[in-house]
Amino acid sequence: MSSGGQAMAAPKLAPPPRLSLPIVVGIIIVLGVAAAWAWPPFARWPSEWAIPFRAWVTEGFVWFSAAAKPVTRILSWLLSWPLWFSEALLFRGFPALSLPPLPWVAIVGGVAILGHWAGGRGLAIFCGLAAFYLAIFGLWQDSMQTLSIVLVTVPLAAALGLALGLWATRNTRVERILNSVFDVMQATPHMAYLGPVVILFGFGQVPAMLATFAFALPPMARCTILGLRTVPPDILEAGRMAGCTPRQLLWKVEIPAAEKTLMLGLNQVVMQTLAMVVIASLVGASGLGQKLLFSLQQLQIGKAVEQGVAITLIAIVLDRLTQAYMAKVPSHTDPKNGFTARHPHISLFVLLLAASVAAAGFSHGFAVLPKEMTLSYGGPINNAVRWISKELFPYIKPARDALTIWLMLPLRNFYLWLPWPVMLGVLAAIGYHLSGWRLALLPVCLFGFMMLAGFWEPLMLTIYLVTGATILCVIIGIPIGIWAAHSPRVAHVTKGVCDTLQTFPSFIYLIPVIMLFQTSDVSNVIAMLAYATVPAIRYTYLGLLRVPSATLDAAVASGATPWQRLRKVELPIAFPEILLGFNQTIMMALAMVAITALIGSRDLGQEIYKALPGADTGRGLLAGLGIAFIGITADRLIGAWAMQRKRQLGMA
Template sequence: MNSAPVSGQAIATNPPSNGYQRFIAAILACVAFVVAAKYIPVLDKWPTDLVIPLRSWITGAFVWLAQVGKPVTRGIAWVLSQPLALTEALLYRGFTALGLPPLPWVAVAGGMTILGHWIGGRRLALLGGLSTTYLAIFGLWTEAMKTVSIVIVIVPLAVMAGFALGVWAFRNRRFEKVLNACFDIMQATPHMAYLGPVVVLFGFGQVPALIATFIFALPPMGRCTILGMRTVQPDVIEAGHMSGCTRRQLLWKVQLPAAQQTLLLGVNQVVMQTLAMVVIASLVGAAGLGQKLLFSLQQLQIGKAVEQGVAITLIAVVLDRMSQAFMRRVPAHRPAGEIFRHKHLFGFAALLIASIVISPFFPAVVELPKDLTFSYGAPINQAVRWVSRELFAYVKPVRDFITIWALLPLRDFCLWLPWPVVLGSLAAIGWVLGGLRLALVPVALLGTMLLTGFWTQLMLTVYLVTSTTVLSILIGTPVGIWASRRPLAAGIINTICDTLQTFPSFIYLIPVIMLFQTSDLSNVLAMLAYASVPMIRFAQLGLKRVPQATVEAAIASGTTPFQRLVKVELPIAFPELLMGINQTIMMALAMVAITALIGSQDLGQEIYKALPGADTGRGLLAGLGIAFIGITADRLLGAWAAKLNRNLGM
C-alpha cells in the first residue's frame, strides 16, 4: 500500500537528468553567443577573407580530370551510346541504313495492353493501353519514346550494378559501412547536383543524361539487395548448408529466391528513380518529354506544359503499377519451352507482324501525323489567362499577407541567427540525444558550408524547408488522423498520396505558377505538395500501430475521444510522427533544386546557376550542402525516435 507513494516521492525528488542539465547549459551558451556576436563580427558573419576556396579547387580538379581522362570518358560514352542507339532505332528513329521503320505505335500500345493483362488483369491492361495511346493522339510519341529509351537502357544497368554492390556489401561488413555512407550522400543530394560533374566530363546530350541517371538510380537496388539478403530466415540458410550447397549455389538457389520480393521492390524503385532523373536531365540536353516540359515552363506555355506533364505522369504511373503488380504476382512454374506457346506472347507477335505489314500502306500506324493529333492546351491557356485576370486580384492579397507576415519574418530570423548559435544549438541537441559523436555531425557537415562561403544560401534553404515542414505537420497530421479513423477516407487519401508520389517533380510547378506566379510562397507550396505525403502516411501508420488494449483501457478510464488522442495515441505514435517529419524534410530538400526553376536564392539556385557555365565546384558544394542538411536532420530525428522507442519498450 505504501510502495506507490514512496516511489512517487522518489521520482518527484529525483534531480534533473544530466541530459537536461547539459541542454540548459547549451541554451545559455547560445544566448551568450548572440550577445557576443553584436560585438565580435566574426561570430556574426564569417569573413570572406577566411572562406576556403574549395569551390574553385573542385572546378579546377574536374577540368583537369576531363582533359586527362578524355580517352576513358569517350570510351564510356561510346559503350553507352550503342544500346541507346539500338533502343532509339526500335522506338522512334528506325533503321535508316536498312530501310526499316521503328516499331509502330499501334504495336507498342497493343503490347503494353497485352503486358498489363498478363501481369495484372483487365484494369492494368486498360491503364497501359490508354496511357500509351494518349502519347500518340496528343502528338507526344517521339518525345515520349526518347524518354523511354533512356529508361530501358539504364534500368538493367542500374539493377545489375546495384545488385552486385549489394551482394558484396552483404558479405563484407566493412564495405557495407562505406557503401551505406556513400548511398546516404547520393540519395540526400538533389537530382540536379549530379549533372554538373557529368557535364564537365561528358558534355551535354543523351549520354551524360544516361550516366547521371545511372548514378542516381543505383542506391535503391543496392539497399534492397542488402535488406533482402539480411531478412532471409536463418533456418532457410541452414537448410541450404545441410543440402550441401556451395557458396555460389547458396546465393543463387537459396538466398536470392527467398529475397525475391525485396529485390523486385528495388527494381521498382530503380524504375521510378530513373524516370524522375531522366526528366531532370533535360537540363543538360537530354531530349524527350522533360526537355519539352522545361521549355514550356520557361515560356509560360501552361497548356502545353500540362499536356507534357500528364504524359510524364502516365508513363510513371504505368511503370509503377506494372512493376508493383509483377512484384505481387506469384510466378507460375511451367514446363520448359511453354512460354513460347503463351497466348499473350502469340497475341503480341500477331499484332506486331500485322502492324509492320500494313505500315507501308497506312503510315499513321507507325506515328500519327500532326493533323490527326489533338491538343487541349488552348483551353487551358484560356483558363490560365482567366484565372490571372479574374482571380489573381483575390489571390495576390493572400499571397502577400502570408509572405509578409509569416515567410519573410522566418527568413529574416534565419539570416539573423549568428552561425555559432545555429551550430551550437544543433550540437547541443545531438549531445543530449546521442552524445559527443552525434553532436559533431552538424558541426562538421554544416560547418563545411560556413567555411566554403555558402552559409547564407544554406540558411535560406533551411528557411524554405522549415516552412514546408511546419505546414506539412499542420496539414498532414490531421489528415493522417482522419485516415486512421475512417476506412473510406483512408482509401481516398491513400489514392491521392499514391498519385502525388508518382508525379514527376516538375509537375508541381505548374499550378503554383498559375495561381501565385513566382514568389517564396510558390516555392513553399510546390515543396508542400510533394513533401506532405510522408507526414500523412506515417501519422496514419503510427495511430494504427497503437495497441487496441491500450485504447480500450483509455476508454474504460472515461477519456473523451480528444483526450484519448492527445494523451494516449499521439504519444505512442510519436516515433512514427518523427519518421514522417524526417521523410518530409528529405522530400522537401529534393524539391529545393526544382523550385529554383521558378526563382529562389537558396542552394538549389546555386546548383541551377552552375550548370550553364559548368561551374562544378559551385554546383557540387551546393548539392552537398542540401545533402548535409538532410543527413543532419536524419541523424538527429533518428536518434530522438530511437530514444522514444526505448522508453516505450519497443
C-alpha cells in the first residue's frame, strides 16, 4: 500500500503469441498422420460405420411420391398443356383440327425478323442463318422439340423468380433463407436435379421440364433482388413525392429502373434452361440432347458435332437476342400512323406466314424440308477423327501420359491417402484463420456429413479432379488475362473467345476431348479446363484494368520496370479480383464433374449418373450435395481470403 492509500497496479501480461497458420497446419498433419497410423479408422472411416442416409432419403422420396401422387399428377397435367401447344405449333401440328405446324420457312424468316427488330441487319442475318442450319442439316424436328421446352420453361422460371425476388426484397428473413437455398441449388450439379424429379414425376418431357425449371429459377430471383436493391434512392424518393402507392412505386418506378439487371437475369434463365434441357435427355426429354447423348455413347463423333453445333447455335441466338434487347433504345412512333407503320416487323412476319402457309399448300417442301434436300458433314468429321486417331494420337499420347504421371496420379494418390482428420483439421484451421469459428466449423460439418454418409472416397476423387483442372486453369488463364490487360488487340480477341466458350452448353466440350484424348482422368480434366478457364482470364483482366492509374503513374515515376510494376503493384492490388476468378473457376469445374461422368470417372458425378437408371434418389441427391458442399466450402474460404486481402490493402 502506498502512502496515498492506493494499491500498486499489477503488471499487465501480454497475450500469448498466436501460432502462424503454417505451424498450425503442420501440427494438424503430424497429429493426424500419427493418429491414422495408430488406429486405422482415423485413416479411413469404416464403411460399416456409415449412417444409411442414402437409404433413408430414397425411402423418404418413395413415401412422399406415393403420398403426393394426386398433386404431382395434377401438376403434370397442367404443365403438359402449354408444352403440348408449343410442340404442336412448332413441329407436331393439330391433327384434331387438321392444322399443320408452322412451316419451317416461316420460323426461319420469323427468327431473322426478330433479330432485325432486336439488333439490326447483322443480327438478323446471323439468326436467320442459324435457324436455316437446323433445317438444312436435318435437325429441324429435334431442334423444335428442344426449343418447345425452352419456350415453356423460361416464362415460368422468370415469373416465379421475379415473384420470389420481390418477396425477398420486402422481407429480410425470407431473403436470408432464399440466399442459403439458392447457394445450394446453384452449387449442385445439373444432373442431381434429375433423381428427385424421376421419383416424383417419372420419365418424359414434363419431368425434364420441371428439372430444367428448378435449375433455371435461382438466377432470375437473385438478379431481381440485386436490381431492386440497387435502385438509386433519389429515384424512389421522386416516386413517393409524385404520390405513388407502394404498388405503383414497384411497377412504375423500381422495376423500370432495374430493367437492365432483370433482363440479365432473363438472359441467364434462357442459358441455364438450354443447358439443362440437354442434360434432361437422361430422364426422357426428346430432342437434340437425346440425340447428342446417343451419338456420344456410340462414339459417332460426326453426328455429335452436327447436333452439338445446332445446340450451340440455339444458345448463341437466344443469348444475342436477349442481349440486343437489353441494349435496344426504345423507339416512339406517331399513334396516328397505321398498324403497318407502327409495327413493321409484326406486319412483315404476318405477310411471311401467310405466304409460307399458302406455298406449303402447293408444295410440302415449304412445310417440312424433305430429307433428300438435307446435308450432312458427319462423314468427313468421322474420317478426320479416324485420321487423328491414327496420325496425331501417337503425338498426343505422350503429353497425356506425362500429365497423368506427373500431375494426376500424384494428386489422386495424395487425396486418397490423406487421413480424414487431416483434411477436416486443415480446412478448419484455414477457416478460423480467415474468419473465425463459424467458417472453421463449416467444412467440418459439410465434409464430415459426407464421410458419415459413406461418400468419402468419391468426395476425395472429386476434389482431386477439380484440383487438377483448377491448377491448369490458373496456369493458362492468369497469363492470358495479364496479356489481355496490356494489349487492347489481345483483349478484343480474348473477350470474343471467352464469350463464345461461355455460350457453349457443357455437353459440347466432351466431343473434342473424346476425339483427341479418348477416355481417362486427363480427358475429364481437359473438358473441365475448356469450360472453366474463362473466369480465370476474365477476372484477371478486369482486376488489372481496375488498378488506379495514379498508382501506376507513381510506380512509373519511381523507376519501376514493367515487370516490377506488374509483380509488385498491379498483381497485389488486383489479387482480390483474381481470387474471385479462382473461385468461379472452381465452381465451373464442379459444374462439369457430373457431365464428365458420361465419359467415365469414379467421383461424385459418376455416383449421380449411376443413380439415375435405378431411381436411387438418395445416392444421386447425396452425391449432388457433396459437389455442392465442395463449392460452398471453396466459395466461403476464398471469399474470406479475398476480403482479408482487401482490408490489408485498405480497399474494404
